[in-house]
Amino acid sequence: MIEAVGLTKRYGDKTAVYNLSFQVRPGAVTGFLGPNGSGKSTTMRMILGLDNPSAGQVTIGGYPYRKLPNAPRQVGALLDAKAVHGGRTARTHLLSLAQLSGIPARRVDEVLGVVGLQDVARKRSKGFSLGMGQRLGIAAALLGDPQVLLFDEPVNGLDPEGILWVRNLMKSLAAEGRTVFVSSHLMSEMALTADHLIVIGRGQLLADMGVQDFIAANSAGFARVRTPDTEPPLREKLATALAEAGGHVMPEQDGALRVTGLPLPRISDIAHETDVRLWELSPHQASLEEAYMRMTQGAVDYRSTIDPKAGLQQPLPPGAQPQMPVPGQGQPGWYAPPPPQQGGQPFAMPQGQPAPPQGPYGAPAAPVAAPAAPASAPNPYTQPAPAAAPAPAVDTTKPEDAR
Numbered sequence: 001m002i003e004a005v006g007l008t009k010r011y012g013d014k015t016a017v018y019n020l021s022f023q024v025r026p027g028a029v030t031g032f033l034g035p036n037g038s039g040k041s042t043t044m045r046m047i048l049g050l051d052n053p054s055a056g057q058v059t060i061g062g063y064p065y066r067k068l069p070n071a072p073r074q075v076g077a078l079l080d081a082k083a084v085h086g087g088r089t090a091r092t093h094l095l096s097l098a099q100l101s102g103i104p105a106r107r108v109d110e111v112l113g114v115v116g117l118q119d120v121a122r123k124r125s126k127g128f129s130l131g132m133g134q135r136l137g138i139a140a141a142l143l144g145d146p147q148v149l150l151f152d153e154p155v156n157g158l159d160p161e162g163i164l165w166v167r168n169l170m171k172s173l174a175a176e177g178r179t180v181f182v183s184s185h186l187m188s189e190m191a192l193t194a195d196h197l198i199v200i201g202r203g204q205l206l207a208d209m210g211v212q213d214f215i216a217a218n219s220a221g222f223a224r225v226r227t228p229d230t231e232p233p234l235r236e237k238l239a240t241a242l243a244e245a246g247g248h249v250m251p252e253q254d255g256a257l258r259v260t261g262l263p264l265p266r267i268s269d270i271a272h273e274t275d276v277r278l279w280e281l282s283p284h285q286a287s288l289e290e291a292y293m294r295m296t297q298g299a300v301d302y303r304s305t306i307d308p309k310a311g312l313q314q315p316l317p318p319g320a321q322p323q324m325p326v327p328g329q330g331q332p333g334w335y336a337p338p339p340p341q342q343g344g345q346p347f348a349m350p351q352g353q354p355a356p357p358q359g360p361y362g363a364p365a366a367p368v369a370a371p372a373a374p375a376s377a378p379n380p381y382t383q384p385a386p387a388a389a390p391a392p393a394v395d396t397t398k399p400e401d402a403r
């Protein structure tokens, strides 16, 4: 197990990691998430004794890495796949690592096979592609058959087959009872790979909980409602009626409506009462990406702006559509609706979960504890409490934050 207590790292005036406390347990894949510059690599370097904490401590199996007996046989890590002597072949690189740690040479050929580099084992690594370099880094991490594994962005540069392979590798390592700690920016991949998440923002802990609990705590389920594309006024009519009934209505890019605050049967009744036919009425659970975006939007340091192309704007070619809103660009609320708070009743959430306390930048001030109840599939047919006062009609032509 990896355990951090009050872990803090300052570089001069810059606090990269502040007062981080968490445990990474064996037998599970723990995803380590956070925006660019949030302190993930710094934390991993401190776990591996490559950086000294300014305060606090981090241990592996009860020892700081540098005091761990025979550390390379107990802990394997991929931090920077490019940190390889380019003049060495893949095999020589691994052989030198093995010799330093008293690992038999035959293990080198085993791990070359595991990562699929056996055919290029005698090629110099400076000619390797990004993905081949990642595979070599993963081979180095596996070399000592360690119980604890850390991977910083392991799928970076891998092709789809490689990504699937890494996913299965992480899961099988965890299934063997190992501790697997993996950082990634690929939310879809994390959703498929990780059992547990540790999320940081600006060096501080934002969440420490299971993947399903994280999604449930940071977003609500929603209904997708689609009226006939051939009759746009029906969509507006329904959107107004749903908003008047207390629903929260947002347009989807494909013309459907995303509705929270009303159960599916109520949406169906309102459509019937307003004489609007439906092409679709379906329950949806927010994705990990949506929940992550909502949780971390206040802790993002590097945010892109829309390119105004000043003085360079070309007229749109015939038939071309104007630029659509892009998730994450200038409209942080575009993603999943928030979890239920006072006054709101997204239909798919268990009742009674308090909203996390808000800290600076809108991020939760304290780590959000996992809900007491186990995460279960949302029930889209749950009836809500009696509707509150009707909400004003919503202009469904604009994204939520523009209203």
Ligand SMILES: Nc1ncnc2c1ncn2[C@@H]1O[C@H](COP(=O)(O)OP(=O)(O)OP(=O)(O)O)[C@@H](O)[C@H]1O
Binding pocket: 011, 014, 015, 016, 034, 035, 036, 037, 038, 039, 040, 041, 042, 043
């Ligand atoms: N050696 C260093 N000297 C000064 N500042 C540093 C140093 N290493 C990291 N930092 C700063 O600490 C902060 C955290 O960096 P870190 O690389 O740990 O973030 P990260 O979460 O891994 O980012 P990314 O997702 O982009 O890889 C950043 O602001 C970075 O500039």
